[in-house]
Amino acid sequence: MSDAIRPATEADLPSITAIYGDAVQTSTVSFETDPPSLDEMTRRFRILRDGGFPYLVAVRDGAVIGYAYAGPYHQRAAYRSTVEDSIYVARDARGGGIGGALLAALIAACERIDFRAMVAIIAESGSPASTALHARLGFTPVGTLAGVGYKHGRWLDVTLMQRPLGPARGTPPTRLGG
Numbered sequence: 030m031s032d033a034i035r036p037a038t039e040a041d042l043p044s045i046t047a048i049y050g051d052a053v054q055t056s057t058v059s060f061e062t063d064p065p066s067l068d069e070m071t072r073r074f075r076i077l078r079d080g081g082f083p084y085l086v087a088v089r090d091g092a093v094i095g096y097a098y099a100g101p102y103h104q105r106a107a108y109r110s111t112v113e114d115s116i117y118v119a120r121d122a123r124g125g126g127i128g129g130a131l132l133a134a135l136i137a138a139c140e141r142i143d144f145r146a147m148v149a150i151i152a153e154s155g156s157p158a159s160t161a162l163h164a165r166l167g168f169t170p171v172g173t174l175a176g177v178g179y180k181h182g183r184w185l186d187v188t189l190m191q192r193p194l195g196p197a198r199g200t201p202p203t204r205l206g207g
Contacts, residue, residue: 031089031090032087032088032089032094032127032130033087033088034085034086034087034088034130034131034134035085035086035088036083036084036085036086037074037084037085037086037096037098039071039074041086041093041096042067042070042071042074043067044086044092044093045070045074045086045093045096045117046064046065046066046067046070048093048094048095048096048117048118048119049064049065049070049117050064050065051064051119051120052117053065055120057152057153057156057178057180057181057185058117058152058156058159059152060152060178060180060185062180077098077099077100080100080101081142082098082099082100082101082112083098083099083135083138083139083142084096084097084098084099085097085098085131085134085135085138087118087122087127087130087131089122093119094118094119094121094122094127095116095117095118095119095122095127095128095131096116096117096131097114097115097116097117097128097131097132097134097135098114098115098135099112099113099114099115099135099138099139099144099147100112100113100115101113102146102148109202109204110143110144110145110146110202110204111144111145111146111147111148112139112144112146112147112148113147113148113149113150114132114135114147114148114149116128116131116132116135116159116162118131123158124158128158128159128162129162129165129166132162132163132166133166136166136167136192136194139194140194140195142204143195143202143203143204144194144195144204145193145194145195145196145197145198145202146191146192146193146194146197147168147191147192147194148189148190148191149163149168149188149189149190149191149192150187150188150189151163151187151188151189151190152178152185152187153178153185153186153187153188156188160188160190163190163192164190166192167192167193168190168191168192169190169191169192170188170189170190171189171190171191172188172189173186173187173188173189174186174187174189
């Protein structure tokens, strides 16, 4: 097997949409309750790409098996150097290190374009593997929001984790803000 991580393209979006749709329908890793259409996923992809945010795919033997992207943590200008990460791996590829490889590549891509902090918003109970993955890559827990989501018949907590990027708070940001 040959795995590679590369920037996502619009040609990858049907696979990305399928991976995300499965996560939305079968898990609590996303708080969306209805899988978005290919058109909606294309719209979201274009917004991130046009905003200069990294969006990556993991490919095995020519097939997309996972993806990760960084997006704005919040829209206000003062947050311009902070991103939120998102990582999704196809069900049959989980547990084999793809998530870690995607997150490591995403961190490196964000540091290259001078983001200074990355935040992980990890949907509840259900994600001990995600919490452990983020911890292995330098994220520390910074809080829990109790019972802020309701999905699949239960209330869900959110764990917040944070990781400094590059020089972090050591120097002023270089990213332009509005």
